[in-house]
Amino acid sequence: MPQQPDDSVENIRMLTESASAVVPGDGSLDRIRAARFQHPGFSRDVWMTLAEMGWLGLRLGEEKGGLALGVHEAMALSRIFGAGLVPEPFLSSLFALSLMEAAKARNWIGSALHGETIVAPAWQSVPNALDPAGGVSVKAGRLHGAKVAVAAGADVFAVTTPEGLALVPCDADGLTIKRMRMHDGTFREDLHFDAIPCEIHECEKVQDCLYEAMLLHAGFLQGTAERAFDITLEYLRLRKQFDAPIGSFQALQHRATEIKVQLELSRAAIDAAASALDGGQTERLSMAILRARSRAGGLGRLVAREAAQMHGAIGFTDEADIGLFVRKLMVEAGQFAPEYQLRAQFMSLREAAA
């Protein structure tokens, strides 16, 4: 794996330390449990903390008030947030801000960095495709169409259109929002735009922003999966049946080691893609990201299935923490696009590169 520069390593150490402002060091999930199923499913106070730490501007240029840190740094936080089941729409905010920066849309960036305005990307038009230009059209300066599965609780939507980026406030006339609750206790929204007047900001880097967001999300998934795996290993050591810890049964040992294999592959693929991105490498970058995200998606699904199975009935209760992880993985594994779509995309890029 390419070496990370020293200052990146130091940044990551500092970020990891300060992350305890949001993710308790003792691993407590009390806040997470309590915030579930109450709109918007996260805490605006915690959001202000994220802003004060400067994390919302992690990837933004300094001239815009950002920290201009690398993908590796953002990845470190993403993994920690995944392990801590953080419900605040941190990753979608980074995505939205990168779109806004790329489109030179100056409105709202400042207030978004200060935490006053939450911006969510509205990029997907059907729930299983990578189609940022899909679902909407702009006619005579008005936005028509629909986007799906947008993070809830946003004040402004950054809508990707065939013409560029449109910023639509959540109270715009002609905007219909269908709110959906998710099994992990968060909410998402399907949006419908009916002739909403809007300014279009040309943006050539939508794909780049989308792929970076996908990669960071792979880290989030890996963080969630890894902690769920740790909890499961702990249970395998503790739980006794037939006068032995269930972790002593080979049937379970072999499956646990398979998770370990997938976890290591996932970590390596994610870190390599992050290094490529930070190093400015463009060749095969998209393929590396698709690979990383696909691996992490598969890992998430594997861990959800095995964690539930290896816990027996207790894993099917709301009381046991492992259930929080299973439901988070259920919700997150399908974000962006399911693995079979990522693989299809990978194949078309592979053909093109050959």
Place this chain on the structure above:
Amino acid sequence: MTNPPFIADHPPHPDFNAMSDDAFRAVVRDFVENHYPDIPRFAQRRLRWPEVRPWYGVLAQKGWIAPTWPRELGGMGLGAGKHLVLIEEFERFGCARVHDIGTVMLGPLLMEYGTQAQRDHYLPRILRGEDIWAQGYSEPGAGSDLAALRTTAELDGDHWVISGQKTWVTLGADANMAFVLARTDKAAKKQAGISFLLVPTDATGVTVRPIENLEGHAEFCEIFFDAVRIPKANIVGEVNRGWTMAKALLGHERVFIGAPRLSANALSRLEALARGNGAWEDPVFRDRFAGLAMDLADLGDLFETYVQRLRTGASIGADVGILKIFQSELYQRISEELMQVAGSHAGIKLEEGGDSRFDAAGTYLAARPTTIFGGSTEVMRNVLARASLNLPK
């Protein structure tokens, strides 16, 4: 809890088995379409007793609450094939599942091992909806290793005195009766000292605590027994001989879970979802769908073979595990495909009363415990390896 009785009010049943499948199907369809009460269809969770009671009543009055019981005991006397038709029609219409532990588990057990007095007392009460039963086997320390159970029952004059705890009791809060495995001989070897007891859940000393599940429903329960006294007669079979009967019941449960209906339902959801969101046209998806559809059809064939064997009175033995393992894992694979196809909508939690026909996450969650209850997949594979393949321990 007292449940006022439903009284059967219908002419004697014809021999349904003598009808053609199509003719019987038409009878069932007509009945369901005209008599299903005003309660939810395609519910995404088990309905609770007050919610499902009207449907239980309709079935009880029609004499259809116990499809597989013999006609002379108040059942429909259906053979396995006709029973499948009945289930298919109920599910096609989206009928709620009634509380069926009494008809599916306890009834057949009493017919085989109960005394005449027990049969005369309990069977009609099940048919009339007066007794709703729950299964009290598992304990916090006794899951896969059921024989490690620690709940005890001691004889004190004319009563058994029960102390201990059961857990994961499905719909326990709706039941007024539970059948409970308890240790009646502490000195005996694990399996040898266990008895099968019938316990009213409103007896003094019984506490029922609901447990919320992953779907957010309080469907299963813990039940605590604090020196609960029940009449000495409330034992099925002989003292210390409960284990064999308990295992026999698990055999029934495994055929039940091994039936293709859960996977069939999930596959039709997958088709509906894929047709709705474009995946249906995708050749890659179609390939995976075809694999699942073939698995389901093969499972149907295997199920039929086993059911034929049961019909002729032969036993299936440990091989019944094959059905249960394959069905439950297929159900899970289909549910995971549903999650893939649903993409970023996969985690949606249906609103109360929502239509479950496109519910990916609900199906995914419902499929989880089928590889755990009624014998976990892992433990059943262990049993198969030894009992069916004769591999050494």
